[in-house]
Amino acid sequence: MTKRQMWTVMLIGAGLLLASCASETGNVVEVDLTAEVVDWTVVEGEVVEVWGYNGLYPGPLIEAVVGDTIRVNLKNELPEGTTIHWHGLEVPNEQDGVPGITQPLVEPGQTWTYEFTVDKPGTTMYHTHANTVKQLGRGLVGPLVVRDKAPRNASKYDSEFTLVLHEIDGLYTINGHSFPATLAEDDSLLTINEGETILARFINAGQQHHPMHLHGHQFKVVALDGNPVADPYSVNTIDIAPGQTVDLEIVGDNPGTWTFHCHILPHVTNRGVYPGGMLTVLDYADHTSFFEGAPAPAQPQGAAPATVPPAAPDTTTAAVPDLDVPADAARPVDGVVEVASTEFAFDPAPIAVAPGEEVTIRLTNDGVVEHNIEIGGLGVFVVAQPGETTEVTFTAPEESGVFEYVCNIAGHREAGMVGTLYVAPG
DSSP, rough: OHHHHHHHHHHHHHHHHHHOOOOOOOEEEEOOOOOOEEEEEEEEEEEEEEETTTTTSSSSOEETTTTOEEEEEEEEEEESSSEEETTTOOOOOGSOOOOOTBOBBTTTTTTEEEEEEESOOOOEEOOOOSHHEEEEEEETEEEEEEEEEESSTSSSSSSSEEEEEETTEEEEEEEEBTTGGGGSTTTTTTEEEEOOEEEEEEEOSSSSSSSEEEOOOOOEEEEEEEEEEEEEEESSSEOTTTTTTTEEEEEOOEEEEEEEEEEGGGGGGGGSSSSSEEEEEEEEEEEEOGGGTTTOOOTTTTOOOOOOOOOOOOOOOOOOOOOOTTTOOOOOOEEEEEEETTTTTTEEEEEEOOOOOOEEEEEEESSOOOOEEEEETTTTTEEEOOOOOEEEEEEEEOSEEEEEEEEEEEETTTOOOOOEEEEOOO
């Protein structure tokens, strides 16, 4: 039997199976998804190339109730083949979306239809399962929520919010945006009134852990990976692993405007500049805070007006007149230092530059996952996807000193991605 004949038999079998498993509700949720390349503004001044569905990053929310049939018509306008996987859903095997295992690739210009009935509620997602390092890394993902059967689309919560966590080109995003763009009311801003109870559905579609922390509240973890938690528990921080979904119940019992953010500090920056990244707020609509223009909090009686304290000394470097620079330290050639990254090391690890010298670090990622270079104290940051070469230019300090540079992705520094930058006369 040829491959074409095999796929024909599988598709006929899939159609017979679907016909015999009619939707319990009789309702069909039909969605057209076009996978395409999009220029996307993550935050003001940061336009990146994403691979999205229907021009969106992340893709559109698909909603259904238990017993519905979901029918998704995929059109591929990407420059390479793709598929859709239904992450967390117990679909028939031939609908799983894994190329070479359950279906062929959907090549550029081709279409493919997925169809299955959902049999339990929960927070899930859909994403590419083709060349996933690149395609999922570029944002080819979307949320999918299945609700209890009756009444249709009813919720026991006053409001619900779906928040997709992801990383792209060194930027950390919630629903495709980094702070302060996350504060748009139609984006990632969580709103509540005193006495209300809301549900926040978090989906980690990225490749890094994100411990999400809410100020001023304890939230209740009510579901993990779309499955109800038998004994819901209250915390104020929960580490959301790659591929995991978490449902959090929040009670409006402490009016104000409260920060909700990832607690890995580089993840709440935009290329090293704080605040940014995975940061949004829980905002009480019936309360006016400083965030919304209320007067600044009163000074303590008799206290002098608040002043900005003097800057703390920079502990990332120290002025050292005579540094012992390693003999194998790489120095710029025509102003450029070439650095290669793999899992998990930099080559070369030591770099030496002259005080006041303008230097370009050219980072080539020879690995299979995203890597970056961050130089603490200098505001230097550059990121490279697998197979990509990127660069950043900066001016070295006028004083001699020693700086550490690292890959700030969770676990990469600990695995060995750390180097030293020496600022010393050549």
